[in-house]
Amino acid sequence: MRREPIPKPGEEFVAPPGGAVWWIKRDMRLADNEALTRAVAEHSLVLPVFLHEPTLLAQAETSAMHWDAWTQALAELRRRVRRAGAEILVGWGEAVESFEAIRAVFPFTHIYAHEEIGGAFTFQRDRAVRAWCRRRGVTVIERPQSSVQRGGVDRDRMGELWRSRIVAPPALPEVAAIPLTSELRTWAATTPTAPPQAEVIGWRRPSEWQNVNESSAWATLDSFLEQRGRGYSGGISSPNTAFESGSRLSVHLAWGTLSLRQAYQATQARLRELERDPAAHDATRWRRSLRSFLARLHWRDHFIQRLETEPEMEFRPLHPAYDALEAEDDPELLERWRRGLTGFPLVDAVMRCLATTGFCNFRMRAMAVSVACHALRLDWRTIHPHLAGVFRDYEPGIHFSQLQMQAGVVGINTIRSYNPFKQALDHDPDARFITRWIPELRDLPAERIHSFDQDPPRSSETTYPPPVVDHRTRTRAWVERLYQLRSTPEAEAIAVEVWRRHGSRRSPHPRPRSKSRRPSAAGSSPTQPRRPSRRAARPDDPRQGRLFSAGRSTPEESD
Incomplete structure (x- = not known):
């Protein structure tokens, strides 16, 4: 039997016309959320919606770890949204058919969402939603969460995008109130959600899995900036020390329980504290580690931009x-x-x-x-x-x-x-x-x-x-x-x-150079890439770490 993804309320229910949907995807937070902030500022009714999409769950790369991250982050977000006076409608179904069913009850005119940089399925899903919106006269407004430019970018401009989106504008405050009628809150709260997790993909939550929600994101960031981050530089290469010395923010950045801008600006604030107190314990080591972390945040967008520019990769x-x-x-x-x-x-x-x-x-x-x-x-x-x-x-x-x-x-x-x-x-x-x-x-x-x-x-x-x-x-x-x-x-x-x-260009946050050394211009112009020299390597040595000269090391992202 085909299951209706979004059931209709009783006949006596009449939703007011207009309003907007906040489509929650990989932005599981109320703070520094441009899509939500704009929806609340521009509409008198905003219905938060999260969809468990069967086809997305069936993708080969989707696992119980991802399902658990969604559900765990969603559980806390739902509590926060309730404190803000609203309710998240958690639906089970494909995006287009779900929005069609929602609009039959709540005739929204806008969908607000973040710009998701995902794989082929989410790319095609978003295109299908846009096509449906055009047919229904619904406006889609997507807001970026990073410096990644939708549709590709001139690589020479990425530094400018980073500064204009991540460095300069302050992170947005938490949305304190989301306008929604009591009838719509009740309808959203009583809508059946996805079937039991074990029926979907063998869900379980081992204690070894990192928690994913907005509270855990801030606790992880605080512990990194105040305690663990001192050992970041030099500590993220070994599997024995990386669990402690690494930021451990990658999971929160991936699922949107923390924004890139929040992480960047909090780290910059901590660096300013250290600069005001250079005599603080291990201040030099702290500064070196946090600057290294900031550079890796920038590199994160560099790699994500590749997929956005060339989805066929x-x-x-x-x-x-x-x-x-x-x-x-x-x-x-x-x-x-x-x-x-x-x-x-x-x-x-x-x-x-x-x-x-x-x-x-x-x-x-x-x-x-x-x-x-x-x-x-x-x-x-x-x-x-x-x-x-x-x-x-x-x-x-x-x-x-x-x-x-x-x-x-x-x-x-x-x-x-x-x-x-x-x-x-x-x-x-x-x-x-x-x-x-x-x-x-x-x-x-x-x-x-x-x-x-x-x-x-x-x-x-x-x-x-x-x-x-x-x-x-x-x-x-x-x-x-x-x-x-x-x-x-x-x-x-x-x-x-x-x-x-x-190709990468100069980072907007380069590592400080010694005053006795002149900056090298190597790699700063689009010259033809050359085949690396092999003379520095010793392929006859069975203990050689790499068979060929490594050149510039790849950053450890946001380990």
């Missing part, structure tokens, strides 16, 4: 030369990688950690992708759904940008290939992280675990498997293939256009 590499790259996509290797049974201890620990907690620091995520694509030779599109599902902070723009960058198919960046044994020695020397997530190895000393690339584990020692492939040999050959595809004159010419559309 969800399905094909940014550089078309890599269309010719054929991955092996061995299903057994894919399953071993997913389950954390590749025989590369640090990779397996990361995959098990992600499956349990939904979080790991950027460097470890990058390593897991690098090994999957270069050593196991899995296509980045093949590993996308699983990784998206175990990232509680799943942000499509960052996700696809980083998948392609770590796979080496962007065509304008130095190709990085992480050696998992070298990374383990550098960032988990005592194997504390590894043995936490791989109990099969707890009886072995760290030195033995770190030697598995040269002396694989024996069945008499542990049930943990030996490496499934020769990492060094397979990775070296694959990276050579990547460079071959990008080294033709035609590919190099295309790389110039890729850089023009997607």
